Amino acid sequence: MLRLPRFDFATPTTAAEAAALLADPNAMAVAGGTDVYPKMKRRQFVPRTLVSLRRVVDGNISNGDGVRIGAGATLTAIAEHALLREQYRALADAASVISTPQLRNMGTLGGNLCLDTRCNWYDQSLFWRKAEGYCMKTHAEVVCRVAPSSARCLAVASADTVPALIALGATATIANVSGSRQVDIVELYREDGINYLGLARGDIVTEVRLPPARGWRSAYLKLRERGAFDFPIAGVAAAVRREGAEVVAARVAITALGSSPKRVDAASEALIGTRLEDEAIERAAEAVFAAARPMDNTSGTIAERKRAARVLTARTLRSLRE
Amino acid sequence: MAGNAVRMAASELRRTLLQIAAAKLEVPADRLGCAFRRIYDTKDPERFLSFVDAVVAAESKHGTLSARGYYTPPKLAGNYKGSGVGPSPAYSYSACVADVSVDEETGRITVNKIVVAHDCGRALNPVNTEGQIEGSAYMGMGEILMEEQVFRGGLHKKPSLLDYKLPTSKDTPELEAILVETIDSEGPYGAKEAGEGPLNPVIPALANAVYDAIGIRFDETPITAAKVLDALAKKKARVGPDGLGGGHDPSRAMRRLRATTEKREQKRTGVS
Structure with missing residues (x-):
């Protein structure tokens, strides 16, 4: 034990x-x-x-000009919130597929935003890691065990709410001793398994703000081995705003396919001005496929996860057609 | 077989307790019944000794109560390869039907339903036995779809239950258990087993269901999404270890098996 x-x-x-x-x-x-x-x-x-x-942080969810969610809001509260389910679907869906009900009752949005990057060399007991000789993430003198010639740690971004928040154009409020600032969620992350958060010592995420939802529809799909518990091995969130049938704005974001979540702007560009036809969706999916960089450090294979980047993008976008 | 030994030992203890109760209730032992934690006079059920009191009285008289039982199976009708290892007088039999869906874009297999019929001889406790069958179905499903021992650099690659996957309730479909009671002549009250027997047909049933869905034979476990995608992409007819299946003539294997068995038998009986 x-x-x-x-x-x-x-x-x-x-x-x-x-x-x-x-x-x-x-x-x-x-x-x-x-x-x-x-x-x-x-x-x-x-x-x-x-x-x-x-x-220190509250868990309230309130709407006014958009929605404000306290960083202490539990994942269950977010998954079950009527307004979020109706107008910010990607976020509610993402929260609802994290782990298990008991852990969602305790886990918070702030915690998911700041979730440690994961790797199957790193997320093991001390006994196992000592036998294996550790890895770069905990011991600077050791190479990355996934790719020994890598200059940086390749641990994987594994939070489900993050790509949804990026697709929804959310911002985070960060407080520290000097005051507070607001940043786009996507700006919080770095493509590095060790220094994956752009937060300084003493920074605290206090709340997340979502812009008004009018005209926007969103979705999130997660790939994992089982129907519960598991972290994503690929995750795609998409949000589109349409005027009539035409897409006037779009955001697509991914997670678990690199050390940081990414907004794939090439995918947005492929969608704007279209009516979400098959060809447009295929081009967007191709762009996401190109942006996906899975390494051999989670369950599933690299090929399977890379492929899922394309498949999940196509499926989320098709679900936004109606 | 162990059940028969247990039955014998339990019968001896029952006799001991009935003797004690007969003396205390002043009723002949063959008029006593046992039910609802009581030993009672069948002619006057309100005249009883509780099970607990009977045990206490028996222990006062005899000391610690214990009994032994044993069972020897009847002589086997013939010689079978490996027969010395498993001299069971009876075998259980199981059949399984499985329904799956395969997502060809992600390789994911969804199990929709598993039905297992198990000849357990007699289900001494039907609910419990159904539970055993359902548990076996779940276990077989987990084995063929998820469980995998992989070693990397000398250590287990999946040393925790987060990495080494077992199905969750979200992955488990409706499981239906059908009890088949053939009342075996050698089994205690006709019972055989319902331990892991029902597990056996589940694995091939699921593999066959996958074959039915996508036309690919999987001769190894687990059948992972990655293997399905790879097989579909390369248009493989079969995924499995070399040297087994894959077109080898099964009757050739049977001939070789028969020849080996005959040779061993001749050696054993001194005939050459």
Whole structure:
């Protein structure tokens, strides 16, 4: 049985307090903890202090000019929210296919946004990783075990809500000791398995804002081995805005096909001005296929996942025809 | 077979308890019945000794209660290859029908329904036995679609239950169990087994269903999406290890098996 290491647990009540605590390199933030605790049990990281964000970020979902979702909103709340299901379908669907009901009840949107990148060399027990000689993500002197000549870590972006949020044009509000700023979700990520988040020490994601949905329809499809539990091995989100039958705006985003989620602008370009005919969808799917860069570090094969990039894109776009 | 040994041991204990109850209730032992955790006078059921009290009284008299049972199967009618290893007097039989759908764009196999009929001899506890059959169907499905021992650089590539896939309730279809009771002459109360026997036909049934769906024979497990996509792309008729199946004449294999068995038998009986 794997046990947690000893740690201190802090429960700040303000963002400033939390940010100050998080300035310590041995501190880590925790919200639902559905990824933090298992990783601590496997000794993938061993923070001295866990800083709970439960009293710092809220989980409210409110609509006004668009929708505002507190970073503490659980995945269940998002999956079941009537307005999100109706007008921001990709996000509700993405939240609903994450893991299992129990973990969705605890897991938060903020946590999913900041989800650690994954690799089947990295997400294993200490016993196994020690026997294998570790990897670049935890030991800088070790090469990347997936591709030994790679200059960077190739761990995979694995959050389902992120491509949906990118396709929906969402922004995140980030607070730290100096104040807060708003960034497009897609700007948060880096194509690097170790430094995958463009957040500084002490930054906290407090909320996500979705622009007004009028005219937009969206969808998200996830590829994984089983019908529950598993992280994506490919994920595609698409959103289109139509005037009549014509597409006037579109966004397509992918995850689990590289170390960062990506917005595939070439796919959008293939769709704008079309009526989502088969040929247009095929061109968009081709663009996504080209942008997909799966490595051999998840379940499934590279060929299967690369192929899924095209298939899932075609299917999400076809579902948006009506 | 173990069931018969258990039955014998249990019968001995039952006799012990009935003797105790007969003495306490002042009723001849052959007039006693056992039900609802009581040993009672069948002529006057309200006159009873509870099971617990009977055990306590028996332990006071005899000390720790234990009994032994054993069972020897009857002599086999003939010589079979490997017969020394499995001298069972009876065998269970199972049949399975499976319905699947294959998504040719992703290679994913969806199992729509599995029906397993299992000749268990007698279902001593029908609900439990159905549960065993359903569990076997689930296990067979998991084996052929997901379970895979892969080693990479000397270590298991899938060392956790997140990596080593077993079906979830979302992957499991309706499972139907059909009990076939042939009341075997050698089995305890006619029972045979319902442990892992029902598992056996499920794996080939699913493989055959995949063949029916896409025309590709899979002679190895698991049948993964990647293998399906690869076979479809390369228009393979069969996926499996070399040297087995794939056009080899099955009657040739049978002739070789018969020849080996005869040779062993001749050696055993000293005939040459």
